[in-house]
Amino acid sequence: MPHERVSRGSGYQGARSPSPNQRQAYTLSSNSRAARTPSPNRRKSARSPSPTRKAANSSKSQVHRSEAMSFSTTRNGVHSPTQIRKAERSKSPARNGFHSLPARKPKSKGPYTLERFAMMNFSVKPAKRPTVATKSGSNTGSIWQHTTEPIQKPLLQHLLRDQQLSSRACSAFKAIMKYMGDYPTKKTNLQGTQMTDKIFTDALRLDGLKDEIYCQIIKQLTNNTLNVSEERGWELMWLATGLFSPSDTLQPELGKFLRLAHHTLAEDCQRRLLAVSQLTQQRKYPPHWVEVETIQHHYTQIFHFIFLPDDKSNASFQVSSTMTVGDLCKSIANRLGLKSNKGFGLFLIMASRIIAMHEESDFFFDALRRQIDWEQEGIKSAKSEESDMPVLAYQMFFLRKIWTDVVPGDDVQADTVFHYHQELPKFLRGYYSCPPEDAAKLAALQFRARYGNDKTEMQNIAKRLSDFLPEDLVKSRSVDDWKRAIISAYNQPWITSMTKDAAKVAFLKIMYRWPTFGSSFFEAAKVTGSDNTEDVLLAINKHGILIIDAQSKEVQKTFPYSEIQGWAGSGQSDFFLTVGNESKGAMKLHFKTKLGYKMDDLLTSYVRYMQKRPSSGQHSNNNKTL
Template sequence: MGDHPSKRAAGRIANELTDQIFEPPLRTELLRDEIFCQIIKQLTDNRNRLSEERGWELMWLVTGCFAPSTNLLKEVMHFLGSRRNQIAHDCVQRLQKTLRNGTRKYPPHQVEVEAIQHKTTQILHKVYFPDDSDEAFEVESSTRAKDFCLNIANKLGLKSHEGFSLFVKISDKVISVPEGDFFFDFVRHLIDWIRKARATRDGPTPQFTYQVFFMKKLWTNLIPGKDMNADLIFHYHQELPKLLRGYHKCSREEAVRLAALIYRVKFGEDKTGLVNLVKMLRELIPADLTKAQSPDDWKRGILSQYNADAGMTQDNAKIEFLKVIYLWPTFGSAFFEVKQTTDSSYPEILLIAINKNGVNLIHPQTKDILATHPFTKISNWSSGNTYFHMTIGNLLRGSKLLCETSLGYKMDDLLTSYISLMLTNMNKPPGGRR
């Protein structure tokens, strides 16, 4: 609050002092009343305007983190209600939300601290979408990921938010936010975790920026054309890169059909780019099929199909694209290239596709599905920085799949999320991981 001289004001990050104030009471419930009492004491008859302003900033932050005990709540509410400034009114509302939604796990995020320091109690957060658009959404200290997802889905006019998730991209990782977590808690935890992992012994503490994405995560109950907004913003743009990387088993005829649709999505009825079609093949044809025939043969086939679709809108081309790949057993998959050594009948480098049908093991060259393990048959799984392990069938007599991969955390998270959703839909409380 500025009442005590500080030697290190310059260069200090916004939440360095608030961490010192809020970390102990978040760990020890008895200290929470003490924090409220100290702030109220310093806000009473404080004749220093700057000190008082900072005191209200602290009160605003604390009311979004935790509530006082039942014994003290009435006194805190009385104090806040007796003050005539706008922040006191905001604090009452924040405290009511905290009582409803529960206590945070981590101290305020830097974004929250900087917001109140700049005299704004509304925090707008930019969210990016797969179609390269973005939009700002209001996020509160008490906003959980599920509420955030619902808010975005409503604003975008999606028919359902089931299967959608927030993802935080930080450094070289993209991590899904668990729907029950407070949004700012998760981001705070993630940054702290990566900072500790990357910290140099004597160097400066690295600063990390992050981006928030909203994407389809679990591809269940999805029929192309049923939810146009979801198809146009998410499904098409998320499925296109997987096709072009050559992860699906795709015939030449299907590749030609899809390439004509991809071109139409990009350019509509504008035919001027067709002369450069051969140079664009990488953006139109799956990587594993480009050499299946000559560039001129590809061009002839794509031109013919494009002309046959004359009059189709760019939006309808996206839907038609989805309708073709929807019929494939690998539609809506998250793909992982892993190295396995447990089963000599499988190739050492294996493509794993996790989708609504379960965990699919795919031959990386032929794209044939070698095995599909439904979620009901998977009894155990674990992951680390370099591996993903899974047990199929009985824990004692079941078979194991041991994979080397740096994306084990993503496989683990997807498997957990699909199984949790499956159990929820069976009207059973989702069980914890074994």
């Protein structure tokens, strides 16, 4: 199956995973899958030789056993090759709990198995005689190939020394069987990530289980004659190779298995495994449901929908299991033609909260899982373990976060897609102190940016003043005065000659002169005494933290980052800020706000950014913990 592309909706709007019946239909409709699965009659005839052939085989086997017995004896003090190999195996030391096997070329070019690896490293030794197939299609008698019976011990022998690892290995194997359809379970358990979480969570936290999981998946894929089961097993292999790599001992075994496997996912699994093995760190969280649903729908390229502030450039961007938050930010910036991705970030809007993904080194899907798991813990009801947790709805935005280096006109693409659409809502909410002489110009520029040369809506400007000006400014003059002022400003040649994008840049250039340009505003109450509070606006921007009068919008006090000694939240509505310097001493300020978590994140981001720019003059070696 060639790599296919899927353009998904937003991360929370993707189709749910198919039912087992649907998945079976997907599998059975594949010509390649049918070609690899012999008919029942052919399987039966292949495993059940005629009486004549049985007699012949019995005669040959007796001869072979006789020859083997005579060849294995010691002649004149010389050990036979069989005894020499046994001696070599017994002498080879175990490395990291594993025994190495003598090099030997495979007897055939068929699929690679763990039969030889199991001889030295599995807790239950492989059967010496060929296995037989049951009516259900599973093989019995060999620990290294597909079974429909749960294991009672971990596959790897060295895990027997740890009771916790042994127990979790057996639990993981049962989860693998349930996912593959080899063990009965509720259909709802196959939806979402409930089953994949049970398979991979412990292995991500405990290194000793990583090889065990790979061995279990390979085992269930080996000689698996159940069509749907094998297909689901390859889904698990695809997910595993995007999470962690095996040990150096198992790496060659896994590599051979993937290279010699006759499945369309094998090549992509090799590519994913190579990418994971080259990382300095590996995933910390099990697969996100977008990853799970992607492979369940038979796609190997993952796309995630990203929202942008202009509402026109929203698009699906390709991501991967090993892509970091920083990598995705660079990818988005490059595709949009931005001059730089510095200062931009990803924001998760979920459950009425806006959460910044500020750790650029985090894997993208790990960052998503961390926040989603945290939210789910808060809403988890008293359901049984086997019940399916709902997938939380969320939206992923790409926005300007740090405004330190923003100069309107330097990057027109960033101005028109991001800066204008992020500053305009704050202006209309009345957070800025707008001089009267600028208000009419800003309204005219908004009209130009929205309608271009179309003046038909200008006749309705009196009824729509609140669409272009903050409420407090609208009330400061009569409607007719505002109408005349806006029309007069709009008819000036420097505005009538502008394109829509040029009007957006001109809008930003006027606001750029204001001290609060590019600020993030937080409504708060300043605690001035035991029972006294004063409504204020807190603004965080490139200058530091600004305390603004909630009514006049005048800046009361500015604390540069060099004077910010720390900050902390207490409870759900208290935020403490410690400011000062050596000459003035420290002062602790107390505010009431429900947005303390956002202030904490933004202050952390600005301080880190300033520390990377020593020439800015804003040095801070503060510890935010009070």
